[in-house]
Structures are given as structure tokens and as C-alpha cells.
Amino acid sequence: MSARVALSIDGRDVQVASGTTLREACQVVGIEIPTLCFNPNFSAANACRLCVVELEGARTLVPACSRRVESGMRIQTGSDRVRLSRRLVLELLGSSVDLSVAHELGELMQEYGARPERFADGEAATVQQPVKIDNELYVRDYSRCVLCYRCVQACGVEAQNTFAIWVSGRGFEARISTEYDAPLPDSACVYCGNCIEVCPTGALMFKSEFDLREAGTWDEGRQSTTTTICSYCGVGCSLDLVVQDNQIVRVNSPEGNDITLGNLCIKGRFGHQFVSGPKRRGR
Amino acid sequence: MDVKLSGAAATDVERAAVATVLGPEPPQDGRVVRAGRAQREHRHLLLPALHALQDSVGWLSRGAVDHLAERLAVAPAEIYGVASFYHLLATEPQPALAVHVCDDVACRAAGAGALLGQLGEAARRSACLGLCDHGSAALVRRTGPAAERLDVAVAPVTAAQVAGFLRGDPPPELAAVDAPPPQAGDPGLRLLRRAAGKVITTVDGYEAAGGLAALRRALERGPDWVLAEVKSAGLVGRGGAAFPTARKWEAVLRAPSRPHYAVCNADESETGTFKDRLLLERDSFAVLESLVIAGFATGSEHGFVYVRDEYPLARARLQAAIEDLRQAGWLGASVGGAGFAFDVELRRGAGAYICGEETALFNSIEGRRGEPRNKPPFPVESGLFGQPTAVNNVETLVAVLEALQAGGSASSKLFCVSGPVLRPGVYEVEFGTTLQALIELAGGLQPGRRLQAVLLGGAAGSLVGPGRLGLQLSFEAARAAGLSLGSGAVVVIDQSLDLTEVVLRIARFFREESCGQCVPCRVGTVRQEEALRRLFSGRPLGSREDELVRLSEVAQVMRDASICGLGQTAAIAVQSALKELL
Ligand SMILES: Cc1cc2nc3c(=O)[nH]c(=O)nc-3n(C[C@H](O)[C@H](O)[C@H](O)COP(=O)(O)O)c2cc1C
Ligand code: SF4
Ligand code: SF4
Ligand code: SF4
Ligand code: FES
Numbered sequence A: 001m002s003a004r005v006a007l008s009i010d011g012r013d014v015q016v017a018s019g020t021t022l023r024e025a026c027q028v029v030g031i032e033i034p035t036l037c038f039n040p041n042f043s044a045a046n047a048c049r050l051c052v053v054e055l056e057g058a059r060t061l062v063p064a065c066s067r068r069v070e071s072g073m074r075i076q077t078g079s080d081r082v083r084l085s086r087r088l089v090l091e092l093l094g095s096s097v098d099l100s101v102a103h104e105l106g107e108l109m110q111e112y113g114a115r116p117e118r119f120a121d122g123e124a125a126t127v128q129q130p131v132k133i134d135n136e137l138y139v140r141d142y143s144r145c146v147l148c149y150r151c152v153q154a155c156g157v158e159a160q161n162t163f164a165i166w167v168s169g170r171g172f173e174a175r176i177s178t179e180y181d182a183p184l185p186d187s188a189c190v191y192c193g194n195c196i197e198v199c200p201t202g203a204l205m206f207k208s209e210f211d212l213r214e215a216g217t218w219d220e221g222r223q224s225t226t227t228t229i230c231s232y233c234g235v236g237c238s239l240d241l242v243v244q245d246n247q248i249v250r251v252n253s254p255e256g257n258d259i260t261l262g263n264l265c266i267k268g269r270f271g272h273q274f275v276s277g278p279k280r281r282g283r
Numbered sequence B: 001m002d003v004k005l006s007g008a009a010a011t012d013v014e015r016a017a018v019a020t021v022l023g024p025e026p027p028q029d030g031r032v033v034r035a036g037r038a039q040r041e042h043r044h045l046l047l048p049a050l051h052a053l054q055d056s057v058g059w060l061s062r063g064a065v066d067h068l069a070e071r072l073a074v075a076p077a078e079i080y081g082v083a084s085f086y087h088l089l090a091t092e093p094q095p096a097l098a099v100h101v102c103d104d105v106a107c108r109a110a111g112a113g114a115l116l117g118q119l120g121e122a123a124r125r126s127a128c129l130g131l132c133d134h135g136s137a138a139l140v141r142r143t144g145p146a147a148e149r150l151d152v153a154v155a156p157v158t159a160a161q162v163a164g165f166l167r168g169d170p171p172p173e174l175a176a177v178d179a180p181p182p183q184a185g186d187p188g189l190r191l192l193r194r195a196a197g198k199v200i201t202t203v204d205g206y207e208a209a210g211g212l213a214a215l216r217r218a219l220e221r222g223p224d225w226v227l228a229e230v231k232s233a234g235l236v237g238r239g240g241a242a243f244p245t246a247r248k249w250e251a252v253l254r255a256p257s258r259p260h261y262a263v264c265n266a267d268e269s270e271t272g273t274f275k276d277r278l279l280l281e282r283d284s285f286a287v288l289e290s291l292v293i294a295g296f297a298t299g300s301e302h303g304f305v306y307v308r309d310e311y312p313l314a315r316a317r318l319q320a321a322i323e324d325l326r327q328a329g330w331l332g333a334s335v336g337g338a339g340f341a342f343d344v345e346l347r348r349g350a351g352a353y354i355c356g357e358e359t360a361l362f363n364s365i366e367g368r369r370g371e372p373r374n375k376p377p378f379p380v381e382s383g384l385f386g387q388p389t390a391v392n393n394v395e396t397l398v399a400v401l402e403a404l405q406a407g408g409s410a411s412s413k414l415f416c417v418s419g420p421v422l423r424p425g426v427y428e429v430e431f432g433t434t435l436q437a438l439i440e441l442a443g444g445l446q447p448g449r450r451l452q453a454v455l456l457g458g459a460a461g462s463l464v465g466p467g468r469l470g471l472q473l474s475f476e477a478a479r480a481a482g483l484s485l486g487s488g489a490v491v492v493i494d495q496s497l498d499l500t501e502v503v504l505r506i507a508r509f510f511r512e513e514s515c516g517q518c519v520p521c522r523v524g525t526v527r528q529e530e531a532l533r534r535l536f537s538g539r540p541l542g543s544r545e546d547e548l549v550r551l552s553e554v555a556q557v558m559r560d561a562s563i564c565g566l567g568q569t570a571a572i573a574v575q576s577a578l579k580e581l582l
């Protein structure tokens, strides 16, 4: 894999190791390619198509998140054609999915001049549906789901190997679902929360965060993050505790952390009530 | 992995249905789910097992899915994901009897609109059933115990008949739609030579008609000879992409990873296309002979024929032919006694146009959702089960037999002519024949009809006006004209049909057949249909120009950024009609 491959990106010559993806090659020259379904810890889902770039000689655009470099490739990352596709992907999503808490997508919409309202005439189909609140730990609001496949990957062979959720149905009716849409407590879910960690749109959300948002008291300005180590077992997973008003409102594990790769178990993810419990020493 | 089950139990009937596919249940000690390698290797039997359940019970219950999960070590959520992908599998209880009536473009063009207007709610509407030459079509199905089951295609069909079927009237015999093509008797036929004659039902009969000669010669002369002959005949694939067959086979033959697979793509679901059905039903031995040759020329040991579920007669005839060929030693451990091991398995689709896309087809055989894979890697490198795979269209395979004849060529092509012409059907013509000549060969338009447009290549093709009748039907000429022969569908549309109805039906087809994996196609096909509805009903969002810009931008993102050919072609017919005809 040590062979070098030479290609050109936006007119600049680049040499990278073979096996590198176009996205990584772009990073080498300081170009950030927008992504949505891509997660560095998982194999590419190739689903959102936000990351497309123009490859000279190819009939269609190609996904930079997964396409590997080949010698002599000539890539354009910001051509009109590329920008149109990205803008349309954002508009198609924005007109069918509730992206109100998907901040990164919001920023991209601005950057690409996306106006989803062009497609929304009130009768336009959306994925709107009731929020699923069927357990005390996290809620699933698939009105916010962009079908990036990341939660399915996280629950499956890429991380958790529990297989509680999968994509069901097809086409615009495709949804993330347990078998027969069973409530989570009846499914195989073990509440590791790894799906919440990777969800880019807030479709999967800690119940604690959901409740604060519902009450209108979720306030990122009043939040701080404390990095610590999970106190339960000897693995020593890194935790990022998001705290608002002296209460833990969300537990993340950094996606780039070598120990967890963003994954935790139910104890590290949700078992923090003792921290603020009434019997805690010193309280 | 642990498989968590819901506690719902499968009925005895459900267990028995699963056992017909997976064999008797292994001894259980009641506590351990056996989730070893042996089980996982049966994963590819998931879809056949789902079919067995659907056929005998009429739907897939939770208990049945749990039972399958246990037997295959596949999670219930994933099995549900697979089952809910296919139109012809049900995850909720259904009436045992279902009548699916075609409401697609070719039948409408032939005048089925009246029939559709009279249908009650109980009849299900279906996309093209591949019986377009009959002008209207229905598929009658009843699930239940084997003796009560029905799976019959009826064409043509009337509203009264449909109502009768729904009341329990027996449909006519399976073979009622079985007719030779209109050119029968023409000595110049090559691809249709056997299909135009009496249906061959035995290996001996097939040999007497000159069958197996190509396979014998291939076994004698070796894979490189086959490749050279197919190459010199200039054969390119007939499944739509026009890829050189010899190049595909050679790449598989030379691929280092083993095993290799040879797959016949008989999913034919493109609107207005029925040529493969004719070959599968009336020339099944030839399709299989050629698949064996494909296996030989690609170093494969195992072949699959993936047939769309809506073709019951084709499946029955293929299955019988496979068994006969096996009996006669033309499939099995040593094909024709030549020491080459190759066997073929028939697989049923389950109602999904997308499963004709080669990589979706692999996923479907593997027991996964029929979602296309990103390419590269291409199938010749990583195809079925991740192994080098040659996948070919039915017509391509039959054309291989012609190419392997002494002095053989690949200069003719099949076209499916439907709509209000005098003799609709499958026609074999030389490449370069004009569209006009083809329509005239089919008897021309019925008296009193005036041509409005032709849907060339199916839903994924283009709508062209009478000004294009001079088009020469060859891959090169079509490409030069910015068109594609696609699947060989030629749906003639006369002035009596509202073209906006055709365009909307095509838009709905793509919306309903999108697998849903990628954003441009999943949402784009929906927005395209919505915009067309607004436009045609005179209620555009903003001005008409705004709507046209929106449509063309959606068309561009679908073409440029979709994963597969479905999304990439989902706007072609629509755009061609908007630009040239509406
Ligand atoms: C949406 C879609 C549907 C397709 N359906 C079929 C089909 O039903 N039959 C077929 O032979 N090829 C179909 N194809 C083309 C196949 O992907 C593949 O190119 C073909 O089977 C290769 O065979 P050939 O080289 O003999 O043409 C389809 C492609 C797409 C994108
Ligand atoms: S919480 Fe864990 S087990 Fe449950 S669905 Fe999410 S990833 Fe799967
Ligand atoms: S729930 Fe979240 S992670 Fe899962 S597919 Fe939807 S957006 Fe992606
Ligand atoms: S283009 Fe359409 S059919 Fe093809 S992968 Fe994307 S969503 Fe699926
Ligand atoms: S980030 Fe590449 S396809 Fe989604």
C-alpha cells in the first residue's frame, strides 16, 4: 500500500498513498469535502451523495468519501456541476426532513445557497411522523431522519453487533425500524446509545435532551463539557459529559478516541444518575 | 451474535414451509441458538424461505420471522428490513387471493385505460407485467396449501374477468399467454429460431433442434475459443448497458479470486419489455445452455438464474429444464462428461424492478435488501458473494449461441413492440433497421390511429416524437441521437392517449421503484412527480418556468449523483417529453 498515486485536484498536483480516498486526498491539499453519511469509523454507506466531486471523463459525479484515488485522476471539487448537486441534495433533504437541530447541515445550506422551501408547497411529501418515546433513555424522532444508515451501521457489524434496527420499506417510504416497528423495549436494543452518538440530525436523542428541548430550556450556551473516564469497568472508556445547570444532559464518547471509537455501553452512556443522586457523599 | 426473539411462536404450517427450503430443523436443546458458520452460510436461502412462507401462509408473521431468525442466525430486524423491501411479500395479513392488474404505459397505450377505469378497489394496480403485447394483463395469485395455490398470468384481461377472479372464478390455464412471436415461420430468424417453433420440453427434443452443439464445441475447444468467438462476433450486452460480453467474461476468467459465478439476469421489469419472457418460456434450454457456456468461459462452478416473480410460466419451464439437463448430465459434477463441474439454481425475485440492476440482484440473491452497491468495484472483480461474477441478460445469452455458430454473428436484436399496432410482439431485426420499418413490420398503427410518440427503451428510455421515426436502431446511432435502445422496448403511443398521463405514470414508476438508498433518487423521484402533477394541472409553484427549472435541476442531481442507473435515468423520459413533446 505504500505506492504513491499522482492526481490533480482543482488543478493542483497531489501525491498520496494508494488506497487513499478522494476525500482524504482533498484534505491533504486543504480542501474539506462536506459529508453526511460518512463516518470515519465505519465503511462508507455511500447514501447521501453530499460529498460528490467531478472526475474528468466520468459520466457521473463520484462520491469522494469512498472513491479511491487512481493515478492520473483529474478532480474538480467546486465546479458548478458539483455545487448544483450538493445544493439539490440539501434542498431535497431540507424539504422532506426536519433539520431544525441539524446545525452542520444548516451551515451547509447557507454555504450552498440551498432553499428547500422551493420544493415545499404544503402538499410536498415529507417523512413527518410522531416521535417514538418508548423508553426512559432515548427517543427516536424519525421526522428528523435523513436515512444516512449510520445508526444501522453502529448497531450492526461496524460496532455493536446487536442488530436491533435496520432499514425497512423502500423508496421514500424507507424507514429505520425494529422488526415490525416494535417498541425498543421489545426489541434487541441494549441501550448502548452508539446510534445516538453517530446520528447527525438529532433524530436519535437522549431523553434528557429531548425533555429540555420540549420544555424550551435546552440551552447550549449554558452547557459545558467535562472529559472523564467511565467509572464502571476496567476498560476505561473516555466520556464527554455534557452538563447544563449542574445536571448531566448527554454523554458522548469522542469519535476519534482510540479506546472507544465513539462507542460505549449502557452503563457509561446512561448510568450516571448516581453522580447527582441524593445520597451522594458531600451533598 | 445473539438473536433476540419476540416470543411469538411460528405455527406448524410456517415451520413446515421453512423446512421445505432449509431442511428439517436441527435438534434443539431449548437454550442455545446455534449461530455458527454453517448457519450463516445458509443466509442466501432467506428470500426462498420468505417465498415459501408467503406462498403457504399469505404473509410473514412475527413468529415466522423469529423462527427464520433462529434458523439462519439473522436478526429479526434485518429479516423484516428484507421482507418489507419487496412489493410481493407482505408483513401484514392479506387476503389469500390477490389480482394484480397492470396499469403501466404499454397497456394504457394499447387501450387498457377503459379497463382501469372500471376496476374496483379490490384489484391491485401493478407496474408492467411483461405481457404488453396482449394489451392488458393481470396476475392472479392465491396463497395457502399447495393444492389451493394459484399463480397465473392472464392476458388480455377484462374488468369483468378481474371481478370474477376476485369472486373466486378460476383463471384460465397457465399457458394461455403462451404464444409464438408474430414472425413465426420466417426462416431468417436466429435469436427467435426456437422460440418461434413448438415449445421444446425435453433435452432430446432440444438436441434434435440443434441444441447443445455450441456447448459441445465450447467444451472441446476451451474457454479462450469461446471468448475469441464472442469477441469477433462483436456481441454487446442486451440488458441495457451495451457492454462487450467477451470483455466481461475474460475479466472474470482471469480474476484470481475463487470461486467465480455466472448469473443470468432474467428480472426483466422494464416497462414495455417482454423479450426475455418469450425466450425464458419458449427457449428455456437455450438460455441454460448458454449460461453453462458462460460458466465455462468464466471459470465458474455455480450459476444462478434470477427470474422476476411475475413470470410464473418462465419459472416453471426453467425449473423443469434445469432438472432435465441435470438428469442428462449437462449440469452437475461433469458437464457433458467433459470434467467441468457446473450447476444452476433458479431464484425468484419478489417484486422489485431495482433487482434487475446487477449489484442489487446480487444482494437479493444473498438474502439482503435489493439495494445497489456503489461501483467500483465492478462485478467482474467483486460481485455475487463478493466474488468475480459475470452477469448477463437473457437475450445476450441466447445471442452467444448464435455467435458460436460457424460463421456466427451478433447482427440482430430483439425489440418489443407494443401499443396500438396491428401485430404487437417481439421482433428480431438487423441492427440499423429504422424505427419506422420496425413499426411497419408490426403491421403499423391500427387503422384510424395517428402516431403521437414512441417510448423507446422503456421507462428508463426516451419519449420521442414522429420526427424520430427515421432513427436507425443500433447502439451507435441511438447514442449519436442522444437516445438509448435500452431494453428494446418500443411502446407506440397514438393521439388518443394523453401524453401527460404517460409522463406521470413513468414518474410514479420511478418513485415506487426507487430503493430509497440515496438522496437524489429517493427524494428526487418524489419531487419530480409532484412538480409534474402541479405543472400538468395548471397549478405550478411560482411560474411555469420556475417549475421547469426545478424539474431540470432535480433531473441533473439524479443523473449526476445517484448511486445507480435507476436514479440516473429516472428523468430521461420526463425531460425528453418536456423538451420535445409537451
Ligand atoms: C434499474 C436497473 C434495472 C435493470 N434491470 C435489468 C433487467 O431486468 N435485466 C437485465 O438483463 N439487465 C437489467 N439491468 C442492467 C444490468 O445492471 C446489467 O447491466 C445487465 O444485466 C448486464 O447484462 P448484459 O451485459 O448481458 O446486458 C438493469 C439496470 C438498472 C440500472
Ligand atoms: S442503543 Fe445500541 S443496541 Fe440500541 S439501537 Fe442503538 S446501537 Fe442498537
Ligand atoms: S436515525 Fe439518525 S443515524 Fe439513523 S439513519 Fe436517521 S439520521 Fe442517520
Ligand atoms: S439511484 Fe435510486 S435505486 Fe439506485 S441506489 Fe439510489 S435510491 Fe436506490
Ligand atoms: S458522505 Fe459520501 S455519500 Fe454520504
Ligand code: FES
Residues within 6 Å of the ligand: B102, B103, B104, B105, B106, B107, B108, B127, B128, B129, B130, B131, B132, B136, B137, B271, B272, B273
Ligand atoms: S404488461 Fe402492461 S405495460 Fe407491460
